[in-house]
Amino acid sequence: MELINYILAFDYSKYFIMIGRTLLILLFFKLLKFIFVFLTTKLVKGSKTRFMVHQTANVILNLICILFIFLLWLPYLKSVLTVISFISAGITIALRDIILNLFAGIYIKAKKPFKIEDRISIDDITGDVVLINDLSFVLLEVGDRINGEQSSGLIINIPNSLIFSKPLKNYNTAFKYIWDEIIIRIDINADLEKNKKEIMKIVNSNKTVSDIPKKMEKEVRNSTVDYRIYYNHLEPIIYTKVNGNYIELTLRYLTHPKKTRNVEDYIWTNILKQYKLKKINLYIE
Secondary structure, three states, X not given: OHHHHHXXXXXXXXXXXXXXXXXXXXXXXXHHHHHHHHHHHHHOOOHHHHHHHHHHHHHHHHHHHHHHHHHHHHHHHHHHHHHHHHHXXXXXXXXXXXXXXXXXXXXXXXXXXXOOOOEEEEOOEEEEEEEEOOOEEEEEEEOOHHHOOOXXXXXXXXXXXXXXXXXXXXXXXXXXXXXXXXXXXXXXXXXXXXXXXXXXXXXXXXXXXXXXXXXXXXXXXXXXXXXXXXXXXXXXXXXXXXXXXXXXXXXXEEEXXXXXXXXXXXXXHHHHHHHHOOOOOXXXX
């Protein structure tokens, strides 16, 4: 009853004027953003630079807009807060998901479990982060590792709060390289060392693979400040296993997650070339 009486006695006329002024401020800053985007699209070259400029300007303009609105409402806050105190519990329940996403967005920006251009996997969805908003983040979906993790072209919006309830896999945290493996079958009677030597020659001839171990060594060294991570072997390696009528060679090497399919294509193409030249003895059923 106290709430109803307070609401009925409340002087709303001046607040309608304040709401109108608030809407004008929002419209003004919306126009400013539009003009800024238009100018930077014309003047700033490079899509990545243009994107970062747009994101930075958007944050700054939003903060200034909030400041203007706060200063506008400052003389009336006491009365407004009195009303808000009565209905805040109901609003909190109604906007629970939005509030949770908002706090998760603050967490993402502060702790940076991922950033723009990182490849991540969450809730069985894998993709490259293309945008981080206050309430959600956006992924450009990629396929699974079996299919080379290439882009599907689908844009997926994911609520920020999901990072609190689902495991997050980041391909770029600590270091930006991952291990990839290729299984190669050779004849049981083949010269094992000769075949290994030819395969290693192919792997090391790939510029992407050959340059990574030195870079990875530095990144692992830097990451030990924050993570208990270590590797004893960073160079490409081949593991041997006899499986029935053939020898199974598992080629393991470091690569960039976005170049996995290209590297695999390069390795297999050259293995097939060497097979035709009888330098590698592939097992064909």
